[in-house]
């Protein structure tokens with residue numbers, strides 16, 4: 259997954275403390291007393307990741323389609339395990355037994371009011387001259403978690419399938435009961451489109467790729483350019499990711515092979531699986547349906563790039579959907595490689611990337627796997643020179659991410675206790691689709707990511723940081739701006755969901771980052787995301803794979819060896835103040851006059867003061883291991899203060915009270931979600947209760963830092 263690096267929509271956040279933090283980078287590195295020895299380690303590390311080898315990994319990993327739980331997926335697990343072992347990592351392949359669907363049969367037919375057949379499909383993905391598309395091991399495009407069904411109904415066009423789109427249809431008196439909803443990809447997570455359609459009474463959903471969003475409207479389609487061709491289809495999961503991720507039948511519990519079936523919940527009762535069928539379509543197949551819809555004309559913002567006027571429908575086109583899905587418990591394989599820490603073995607630094615793909619997945623996720631393997635190669639080089647990390651390094655190659663972050667979620671649920679001491683999770687998914695670096699992170703690790711990118715050369719001769727800062731704003735239309743903020747610092751996004759950081763960060767509270775290097779990428783989750791596309795469009799000489807290997811590896815090495823954990827709580831306190839300010843304005847606009855933010859503001863000021871005091875100690879760490887160990891414990895505990903045992907309202911699996919995927923967006927983050935979503939629902943009582951939960955958490959964070967001598 260991981261198409262979007264979205265920041266909190268429209269909040270316009272800016273860090274007010276950039277100037278203060280910038281001091282720490284002049285000649286010193288945050289978290290280190292004397293950086294000289296570590297600097298040598300880092301130089302040795304940076305010399306190892308190799309573009310050519312990364313390209314070879316990519317070629318091997320993408321030779322066959324490797325959907326999770328297939329023999330080809332297992333072969334990629336064996337390849338990764340072999341590379342981990344060669345680097346000297348203590349390596350195991352960890353199986354989980356999880357519920358997954360595969361398509362047996364999928365059919366869509368559409369008729370006009372006179373009963374004339376308008377289309378029948380889905381049409382096979384096909385362009386002139388692609389040498390990967392005809393492999394018999396290619397699975398037909400499908401939605402993970404789609405229900406089986408045989409349904410017929412009038413088609414209605416619902417734009418992107420956002421909550422406001424469905425509200426607009428209701429305002430136009432278009433009833434969705436018994437209808438088939440046609441939505442286009444983009445703007446939110448597809449599982450939310452299906453969830454909302456089902457809530458409004460629809461009996462089936464067709465999700466298509468409009469050329470306006472990632473096709474010819476953007477530029478030349480594959481195989482001429484990078485954009486989606488006429489028959490290109492985006493597969494993807496339609497589980498309700500905003501409820502919980504992972505195996506649908508085991509929320510909060512690891513699906514180990516030993517887990518008895520009696521411990522599994524029925525998937526249709528757990529709230530993250532749709533009960534209506536959905537099928538992904540190309541615009542080749544969607545166009546005849548859209549073209550024949552009658553009813554009111556679509557609002558201007560709903561018009562896509564197909565060469566006719568769009569209408570809302572409800573009349574004009576009858577659609578018949580057949581979806582036969584084979585649901586079964588299937589075995590998936592995570593690959594875990596460890597290097598035991600010499601000083602703090604219980605403090606894990608985890609770096610990970612998923613390995614399974616919808617089809618070949620050259621960009622998503624194999625570019626990430628290739629980069630991670632070269633990062634591991636670099637770590638292996640250090641080990642051979644006698645280096646040992648102070649903290650335990652863990653590399654994870656996750657399976658079944660595409661069906662709902664399943665491999666990472668099950669592993670996190672399996673190791674929840676140990677992960678309470680994990681000091682960071684560094685994610686990469688879509689490592690390279692082009693040259694523009696971007697990152698999302700918890701506020702406490704934003705400065706850390708900036709410092710790491712200052713130490714890594716870019717293929718263009720300067721540093722990754724310099725390129726990042728110079729990057730044009732909207733290269734990738736699917737990405738919000740990472741433009742430098744008011745203080746001149748490069749901006750990072752907030753962590754929403756759509757990739758494997760979710761269980762680490764939002765379920766158990768491990769501070770996380772997510773990095774990528776992006777460019778025009780219109781073949782997401784299609785058969786055309788293959789090796790040839792990658793070489794032609796993303797990174798012909800694999801130099802960005804090398805760059806991303808270095809950034810990921812340096813994140814891990816620098817964190818593993820730090821004297822003091824480089825968590826920047828000044829920025830965290832600052833961010834919370836901004837989130838609170840935005841929520842306060844929103845509450846006023848919503849007419850919730852009984853909301854009092856003063857307690858939260860006071861608590862956050864205490865947190866800020868404590869953070870500033872501790873920040874001074876982090877800038878110049880001194881003392882023996884016991885003293886530093888205590889400080890590190892307190893720093894880690896401060897991150898845990900933002901985890902609430904009860905979790906968020908209606909979705910207790912999500913326990914981070916500052917960041918969650920939006921209930922109705924899925925990829926994009928919502929900040930202070932408990933408070934913010936209660937205000938959206940104009941539920942003052944809940945908003946007040948959630949404000950108290952948040953205030954207590956900020957107070958816990960302040961108290962934890964204040965206990966540090």
Ligand SMILES: [Zn+2]
Nearest residue numbers: 259622623687
């Ligand atoms: Zn992915």
